Amino acid sequence: MIQFDDFSCYYKNKNEFFCALDGISLTIPDGELLAVTGASGSGKTTLLRCILGQCEYTQGRLLIDDVDSECFDLKSANIGYIRQENALYPHLTVYENIAFPLRAIHTPQPEVDRRVKSIAQTLEIPYLLTRKPKHLSGGQQQRVAIARAFIKNPTLFLLDEPFSNIDPQLRMEMRQLLKKLHREFRPTMILVTHDLGEAFSVADRILVLKDGKVSQLGTPIELMHTLREDTL
Ligand code: ADP
Ligand code: MG
Helix, strand or coil: EEEEEEEEEEEEEEEEEEEEEEEEEEEEEECEEEECCCCCCHHHHHHHHCCCCCCCCEEEEEEECEEEECCCCCCCEEEEECCCCCCCCCCCCHHHHHHHHHHEEEEEHHHHHHHHHHHHHCCCCHCCCCCCCCHHCCHHHHHHHHHEEEEEEEEEEEEEEECCCHHHHHHHHHHHHHHHHHHHHHEEEECCCECHHHHHCCCCCEEEEEEEEEEEECHHHHHCCCCHHHCC
């Protein structure tokens, strides 16, 4: 469970502090798929960065599984994180890209093989396993990035506008894949997206940020009549 309690985050520019998250209170229960939306600059990426312990100047409380985020042990936590641009290792095959996090913890080869093939199956990319990244389309690369981020079955999966460089047809497919991953593995998922259609079709709840504050929070049904592109 993730709890923000009157939580603020600042960036320091020279001697000025800029408030990027302003008194956020929010509880994200285990297994929820939360979509976070809002205009550019509203603090969406900052929210994820705070969970990842990458923000220096904060106020209020952020608890992850009841532990204050400042004491939270990120190294041993099983968190998947993907961004818009996910650099795959260009010299490694898709198989080795996906296997990389398991190799890093010295997982035995039969187990690596089983896990890589299983996640490749879920993401419908077994036919890509022997290729190198430069022979993949943008959408295929993003699937490989998701497979790599998912290979250790993260209990928390953070996605920062992962599909914004992908064409609309493929985005629809990726939505279905995300839902499938969520159904199969039940991680807590936070999906930052500009795409309201995406938010409404996949999320359990939608959070709308505006100028670093919670502007709206509710289920897709609750927000159906209040949330439109022009309200962001
Ligand atoms: P979003 O992801 O919603 O577009 P961000 O969380 O990236 O927004 O940024 C929120 C605000 O914080 C923006 O006004 C942005 O300019 C500012 N900001 C983000 N990163 C930094 C930084 N490293 N230094 C200073 N200001 C930053
Ligand atoms: Mg962002």
